[in-house]
Amino acid sequence: MTAPLTPSHQPHHESGEPDPWRAPQAGGWPAPPVEDGSPAPTGDDPSAGEELRADLRDGAVTVVALAVLGVALGLLWLWLAPKVQLISNGREIYLRDTEGEEAIGADGTFALLGFAFGAISAAGVFWWRRRGGIVLVVALALGGLIGGLVAWRVGVWLGPTTDLVAHAKSVGPNVPFDGPLELRAYGVLVAWPLAAMVVHLALTGLLGPRDPLPPPAAPPHWGPLT
Numbered sequence: 001m002t003a004p005l006t007p008s009h010q011p012h013h014e015s016g017e018p019d020p021w022r023a024p025q026a027g028g029w030p031a032p033p034v035e036d037g038s039p040a041p042t043g044d045d046p047s048a049g050e051e052l053r054a055d056l057r058d059g060a061v062t063v064v065a066l067a068v069l070g071v072a073l074g075l076l077w078l079w080l081a082p083k084v085q086l087i088s089n090g091r092e093i094y095l096r097d098t099e100g101e102e103a104i105g106a107d108g109t110f111a112l113l114g115f116a117f118g119a120i121s122a123a124g125v126f127w128w129r130r131r132g133g134i135v136l137v138v139a140l141a142l143g144g145l146i147g148g149l150v151a152w153r154v155g156v157w158l159g160p161t162t163d164l165v166a167h168a169k170s171v172g173p174n175v176p177f178d179g180p181l182e183l184r185a186y187g188v189l190v191a192w193p194l195a196a197m198v199v200h201l202a203l204t205g206l207l208g209p210r211d212p213l214p215p216p217a218a219p220p221h222w223g224p225l226t
Helices: 046-080 102-129 134-158 164-171 186-207
Strands: 085-088 093-095
Touching: 046 102, 046 134, 046 186, 085 164, 093 164, 102 134, 102 186, 134 186
Parallel strands: none
Antiparallel strands: 085 093
16 A cells, blocks of 8 residues: 655646656646635735725824814913013013023923823724724824924913013013913923824734734645555
């Protein structure tokens, strides 16, 4: 009793014996069948293009939503940031409390609010989509940066006037008044996008869907023993 040492689908010599050294026909070996017995699909998957378009659409919505949310951050910054007190003697304008830390406090308040808004926006986007993706991460970063810029300009626009000379003349000498709301450390503008990216990536890694494991490879099909 002997068993053939070549697969049953190998081509044969003219004598009828299988030829184990013959190259496969043009086009390569046939694709392995899937579970239902049909050949494996080839070519591009059309669903990938639809998924990319959906990601781009959701990314655009995310950027616009975070830009609008920047108005809320600007209002909170205006409300919570410590006020810088100025005073005039009729000729010059100077700080009422030269040892105060109100100016630094305005930057710190903006940074803390940016971190909070970044975490909240990342959690909201993850709850909305329930998965990650480079498009959403980029949208969170871009939207958070635009939202921070909007918040900065809203706080300055709605805060005390930046025309200090006119303001000092209007209140009179030796009368304290609030100085304009300003950012002195522009690096705090990245607090929102940085927190959004970190929190979204962390949520995706902890709670995001897992890719299914590939099925085990099927053993080669050999001819029957004779």
